[in-house]
Amino acid sequence: MTTYEIKPVRRGRLAGTGDWRQQYAALRVSAEEAAAQIHNGDAVAMPGAASWPYAADAALTRRLRQSGGKIELDGLFTPTDTVLLQPENRDLVEYYVNFLSGDRALIPQGNVHFVPTHLSEDGAWICARHPRVTVITCTPPDENGWMSRSISASHLDRDVLEQSELVIAEVNSNLPVLSTDGEYHHLVHVSEVDAIVESDHALAENVPTPTTELDRQIAGHIAEMVPDGACIQLGLGGLPNAIGECLAYAGKKDLGMHTEVVTNCVMELMRRGVVNNSRKQVCPGRTVGTLCVGDRELWEFCDGNDQLCFREVKWVNNPRIICQNDGVVSINNAVEIDLTGQVNAESIGDRMYSGTGGQLEWVTGAQWSRGGKSIIALRSSYVDKQGVRHSKIRPQLTPGSIVTTPRTMVQYVATEYGVVNLKYKSTRERARALISIAHPDFRKELEKQMPL
Structure with a gap:
């Protein structure tokens, strides 16, 4: 510094x-x-x-x-x-x-x-x-x-x-x-x-979210899409942690990191040498982030570490900065997606759960990057408190839901059943693709509600 x-x-x-x-x-x-x-x-x-x-x-x-x-x-x-x-x-x-x-x-x-x-x-x-x-x-x-x-x-x-x-x-x-x-x-x-x-107040620690078998299945599909030398962005939660584990297990090399949040997962990828930032165009040799979320081990890793470069979020999340790196792969979560490709990543119906965050900025920056790609990841379904399973791929978003990423900007979508590319497909082609990675229990019903 x-x-x-x-x-x-x-x-x-x-x-x-x-x-x-x-x-x-x-x-x-x-x-x-x-x-x-x-x-x-x-x-x-x-x-x-x-x-x-x-x-x-x-x-x-x-x-x-x-x-x-x-x-x-x-x-x-x-x-x-x-x-x-x-x-x-x-x-x-x-x-x-x-x-x-x-x-x-x-x-x-x-x-x-x-x-x-x-x-x-x-x-x-x-x-x-x-x-x-x-x-x-x-x-x-x-x-x-x-x-x-x-x-x-x-x-x-x-x-x-x-x-x-x-x-x-x-x-x-x-x-x-x-x-x-x-x-x-x-x-x-x-x-x-x-x-x-x-x-001298003690810092609030965030223990890394454990990964589940479903997370690892989704992460396996995504890891296959990340080539050596790519510049990746990961978020928070069990799925990004699982993706990090898969990238290390797959033996990926020379990855770069330009990301919103630096987590324990990022720390581990750097320690293992999977992320070395050797091929980046923006801040080569350094992981770029704007904030840290993790535990004391992460704070100690980041303290005075010149392999990292932290800057204000208006610079880090600017798509015009993001896309200056080649081969950007952005990976973001979703609450649900409809058959046309509209993504809700911030509300449960009309109840706000998180916020718009940086998702659309990373989707845009990755797609503007030479050789880049953006991935929206979600579990195909969830089970409610009554034990009833519901699809996260829906004919229409739940009433009141917020569109975080419009269908015009969605590229790859991944669930535990695979990955599909929606970019430049017709509404019916998009629907068929999404149904192919929906939970099998809901595919027939979704087919009956396909858009024109």
Whole structure:
């Protein structure tokens, strides 16, 4: 990580007064003092997941309870153990979010508002909410005064920081320093912030999801489609983990990685030498990502590792950047798909489950890549709580479902029964292809409902 080429942009409260060490000492305040600078009615942006600012969260909640104030909270991946969003505080906070995880359980409270956007637009939609305050979490400063925004804060990009009147940095020594560079780096300088709160809160770990036999069957089909030298993108969950295992077992060589999220699976592929990034065009020799989701072992692997390069999500997920790599293979999950090829990857009927995320960005970037391909993967069916099996390949999407990827952009679709290519096929050809990889129990019924 070379910070000498990067210059501070935002002018914090003490920018230009003494050196960064003097500024750091003068900016250091208690969480209560920082929270006192947040006003009733403010829009406040915060990072999520393992980067959640727990000290600021608790202090701000106490302040709002005492004052009877109310704020708007803008973010995503907000952990369920945040104090601000507990049911008893629902009158204190209006929460705006563009991707749900565990916080989907908070929707019944009535103060959760979903914002449909692509993940690369994280900074843009937060800027559109006009937050007066941004709270970030970061590592202690290096010898030059630079702090890493670390594992899950890239959505609070430079535009959000520069627009905010008040930037509070919660410094946590448990956070790993992520290697980064370029215009869309993950760093923030002491001189760019207005207050510093020190915290040693333990990081929330995500244990890797176990793979199932169905995952391994689907992964086997997908691994066959990944040639040596390809540049891959993997997501979260048991299926991506199974794909990683299959790629290693199949002896794939010289794979590159340009991906949204770096996981334990990515770590293992790098350790085994399956991913060495030797043939990449963008950041050759380095795995590119924008956030980390995993456990302590992953944090330790990523800490100071120059084989990785983390940048803001608006750069990493930009299809115009993705496609500069040759042979991109993007692999994304789906909740269901209809016989015309429309993909729902974010809702269960009309109930939001996750969000648009980066799926369409990766589908587009992969197909724009020379020799690239995009793959939508899903299990052919599921069994409900009553023990009844249902097809995930349907004549029409479940009423109220969201179309995440339009049929015009869908290329390969994989289930445990095989892989089909829908690109440039007629609606009936698409339907026949999808029926061929549907669960056998539903194929005859699907044939009766084929589109024209």
